Amino acid sequence: MTEPADIAREVITTNRYMVLGTADADGNPWVTPVYFTADEFTDFYWVSSPTTLHSANVAVRPRISIAIFDSTVRIGGAQAVYMTASAALVPDDELEAAAAIYNSSLPTEKRIEPAELRAPGLFRLYRATASEHSILIRGGDPRYGRGADSRLRVTL
Template sequence: MPELADIARGVIDANTYLALGTADAAGTPWVSPVFYTPDGYTDFYWVSSPDTRHSRNIAVRPDVSIAIYDSHSPIGGAEAVYLSATATEVPDEEIDDLAVLFNGRLPEPKRIGIDELRAPGRIRLYRATVTEHSVLVRGSDPRYGRGTDSRMTVTIDGQR
């Protein structure tokens, strides 16, 4: 299904925010919008305070779900990527290189200093590593449609 993989890559490349779904130890769900920087199509980075609800949830339950889509698309015209992933705070020994990657997508005045991402700074760098990619398939799609909108798992490589 190379064309569905192309859709997934296009959605990931074209957007800057993802909806991050987490759950606490009791399983109570929480969704947070976060600005992201992808590294290929398998690793996604964002910054957050370790005190935010989604960061606390990741600390106790690292399995996350992600949706990426253009919220300005007309009704019936949106494309979306759904990701199952495992998330974690990036360890200090990886911060130097990954902060450069993350900052590469930010405009100059918004870039974050490496020291801000380590204690005692108030924010940390987080990574979600994808275990499964799916795309939205319209029910009316002539090739893959099933009468109602659905998700279809796709395989995409980590190359951009």
């Protein structure tokens, strides 16, 4: 039987988009999908404009939520990982190493140079560091099910 932490690792490894849950200064929620690269299942990198709503939200409220799942599976067959995290712009002094991590999941023609991620460029590199991971547990799961779908905290 597959262990819960292994399910989380597989979901993170086999999917390329995650959904960020952010909130503005007044607490108004916003969710958005972003292409990501994971590093060690705890650090998640994405490129975005600092003028987008989710980037502006991260600037004022760095505490975010993340969901990663495969939306192509049949109904009732989904696996998902949920995370709480802290997010921020990658500082310029860490940009070279962080951009190499982000680019590691991209085809060569899509890779972005660190210089393109600094002002006056249009985009920046962001990083979220997860503090908690949970997976989706189906209600009928023979080992962890509770009758209704739920989440199970895992350590990665």
